[in-house]
Amino acid sequence: MDHLFAAVVLAALRYWTPLVLAAMGGVLSERAGVINIGLEAMMLGGAFAAISGAQATGNVFLGIAAGVLVGGLIGLLHAALTQALRVPHILSGVGLNLGALGLTTYALRQAEASGTALATPVRLSPEAMAAAAALLVAIVWFVLARTALGLRLRACGENPEAARSAGISVERLRYGAVTASGALAGLGGAALALAGLGAFTENMTAGRGYIALAAVIFGRWNPLGAAGAALFFSLGVAGEITLQTLGMSRIIPPDFLTLLPYVLTLIALAGIAGRSAAPAALGRTD
């Protein structure tokens, strides 16, 4: 039974790592007032770049750097679309998600058609990556809660007019926050690909960006809350996988078991529902 428990926890941590990194990105972006449904695109782009980078250089750290860079660039694009061009945030995010899926799938098929799979023998240790993710949670929390930069960033999300009149450059801070958000989600994608499969497959993030965003909301836009929510969901997934392996699907259909993490999250969310904790100016384009 000990062995089983350890297996569930380890599987949950492997699932948690990419999720929590993207969720930290989501917290940064949304606390600065920019809705980031494009986390999925940033993760997928990061996963693609990480594998391509590691494949080209044979170096896992250059692979990670490529993932962070591409995630950050997609973040920068989201910032430009929402801040300079005033595109509604959701629309920009959905566009980025579709675009990232289309482009990575196309590039993957092109690579496969020329006889090379997007795969690399270079790997990251999932345990080390989970530890790094935990450290980043602490850093994001510290920056947001305990530094002047964090205070300004939150001001951009709560009351941009007041922030502006206090001499804060709202646009510039938001550019920074959303780019950092993309870099974190890109790191999450890199972790997903390099600490797991060692390969890029079509749509391999399979909605993890959306779940990360849900964890942000569930965690009430607080880094620690979001990290806890992501862990809760990851334990649900690991539990569901283990229940299937134990043969529970003979009693409960597998479809219901795969629903389990989502149902648990919904119940928990209903349980803690109360006042809205969203940044007051979240998603405003004016």
Add this chain to the structure above:
Amino acid sequence: MSTTRRDVLKTLLGVVVAAPTALLLSGCPNKPEGGGNAADPANGKTGAQPSATRSRAAGKQLKVGLVTDTGGIDDKSFNAAANAGLQRAKTELGADVKVTESKQAADYVSNLSRFAQNRYDLVFAVGFLMQDALKEVAARFPDVKWAIIDGDAPERPNAVALKFKEEEGSFLTGALAGAMTKTGKVGFVGGLELPLIKKFEAGYKAGVKTTRPDAKVVVGYAGSFTDSPKGRELAISQMSAGADIVFHAAGKVGEGVISAVRDKGKGFYAIGVDQDQDYLAEGRVLTSMVKRVDNAVFDTCQALSQDKFEPGTRIFGLKEGGVGLSEMKFTKQDVPAETMTRINALRDQIIAGTLKPPTTLAELETFQPPK
């Protein structure tokens, strides 16, 4: 805030961002040249009238068209396999063949119709996604013969559906897994819980039961055909519970299964599906349950060339060469000769019709393994 012109502009801007990317998503653009597959470079493109003079000169040369779904000709799956069958018809039957790649679902009807307008004798539609398109064109062009792979054909004298007996191939993979397992436990990873995937599961379990009645089959469904990291986790979980062979019928999710087995190393095997996936992890993929779409395409061409085209549904099982095990290029030496003999004997029993693998879990309940 009321809807102002500025809001409309913003929305338009967003759509402009999303639209080209959505287009990219919905269809892989054609490459200027054929890829590294067997495709004849001359067949790559659509539109241009085929050399009519040549076909006239040859008298009754068979003209065969094929329309891929949006996966494109290099999908390493059904489209590629269908094209391989078509190329065989070209070399062995001297047929005039041509392929059109669909860039988006909206092109299916026009791509199919163009072949009919150019007086092709037989046109293939690859994949169940083209079912509705086929229904439309089959009614509009009654003189043309239509065939759809893995989908339903309309009830017309000029249309045929080509389907496969997944349970028969899966039975053999199960029999092999049952004979090869050291732990007495084997795994199965499915994609979505569809009747089609249940067919794989039922056949596989029956095969395991036949060669190793006391073996346990651990089952996991990913709830997806693309979440390959989850496939990896399912396989890791099954292997840590003692399974040493894992069969997947889960599309891209299966790549995660194969990666988990590869990392686990010696003593563990994955089993691939649809195409020969043995090369994905040399020596760690025991075999693959292949669906021979190429054979189905070639057979249909051959039947028509002999004026033996039959409408309705044609089901390709082991007997028809429609499903089977891969050639096991990297693992042949791992399998004892007597095991192979047993598997071949079971295959012969299925071909002879004395052994009928179950297609559902309900049928599996009453399945009696042969002696």
